Amino acid sequence: MKTEFTRAIVRKPGPNFADGLTTSDLGRPDFDLMNTQHDAYVRMLRELGLAVTVLPPETGFPDAHFVEDTAVVTPDIAVITNPGAPARQGEEKTVEAALAGYRTLARIEPPGTLDGGDVLMVGSHFFIGISERTNRSGAEQLGGVLSRYGNTWMPVSVGDGLHLKSGVNIVGPNTLLLTETFARMDAFAAYEKILLDPDESYAGNSLLINGHLIVPQGFPRTQAKLESLGIPLHVLDVSEVRKMDGGLTCLSLRF
Numbered sequence: 001m002k003t004e005f006t007r008a009i010v011r012k013p014g015p016n017f018a019d020g021l022t023t024s025d026l027g028r029p030d031f032d033l034m035n036t037q038h039d040a041y042v043r044m045l046r047e048l049g050l051a052v053t054v055l056p057p058e059t060g061f062p063d064a065h066f067v068e069d070t071a072v073v074t075p076d077i078a079v080i081t082n083p084g085a086p087a088r089q090g091e092e093k094t095v096e097a098a099l100a101g102y103r104t105l106a107r108i109e110p111p112g113t114l115d116g117g118d119v120l121m122v123g124s125h126f127f128i129g130i131s132e133r134t135n136r137s138g139a140e141q142l143g144g145v146l147s148r149y150g151n152t153w154m155p156v157s158v159g160d161g162l163h164l165k166s167g168v169n170i171v172g173p174n175t176l177l178l179t180e181t182f183a184r185m186d187a188f189a190a191y192e193k194i195l196l197d198p199d200e201s202y203a204g205n206s207l208l209i210n211g212h213l214i215v216p217q218g219f220p221r222t223q224a225k226l227e228s229l230g231i232p233l234h235v236l237d238v239s240e241v242r243k244m245d246g247g248l249t250c251l252s253l254r255f
């Protein structure tokens with residue numbers, strides 16, 4: 001179940017990034033601080049050994065630095081998505097060009113919609129969230145492609161959250177960090193679980209890279225629970241990312 005990454009793609013936030021979609025009431029984010037946090041994120045990926053491609057901002061798409069939503073990259077293939085928010089459709093074009101040199105490409109076609117934030121890869125098994133962004137057609141199209149390459153997949157109802165990975169992520173070879181709602185689902189029965197305190201649910205969007213775990217700053221109880229895993233933890237401040245409903249996984253494609 002171990003997936004080793006060698007590369008990542010990120011995109012610099014544009015000066016109008018605060019015009020992106022958000023439901024948060026944490027206030028308007030600051031561009032300079034966002035850039036500082038984004039730079040620290042890129043540095044961290046490089047420290048963990050990844051070769052990072054940094055794409056330029058796309059000012060027509062204020063959410064475009066959330067590159068995770070535009071593709072699903074596996075060891076065999078890159079599936080370019082049709083993002084579920086109409087305002088984000090088109091962001092995938094430049095990501096497609098960046099991925100073309102590394103993987104065979106496939107695409108999610110309308111009426112299917114899918115955001116990469118709804119796709120949790122656990123080795124060769126994929127959980128695909130059905131959410132306000134990812135519909136059945138999108139999930140089935142992705143599942144069909146994944147199956148052709150010997151993977152298995154399963155749809156999971158996301159309910160209230162934005163994306164599947166807003167509430168469940170892999171933090172160890174067989175261990176998930178997740179909300180109580182996801183922990184109760186049969187889909188996740190076979191895994192070890194670390195439960196999120198309800199008031200620390202944002203920390204569910206932690207990012208495992210090659211045996212290192214990156215966690216958002218400001219969630220001490222989750223951090224203490226994760227320390228029990230005995231793997232190196234790295235804490236990053238993503239306050240400005242959070243104000244736009246994003247998190248650590250959203251900011252990159254890892255492969």
Ligand code: CIR
Binds near residue numbers: 020022249250
């Ligand atoms: C959006 O609503 O689409 C962006 N403001 C946030 C996307 C976060 N992406 C992710 O969780 N994968």
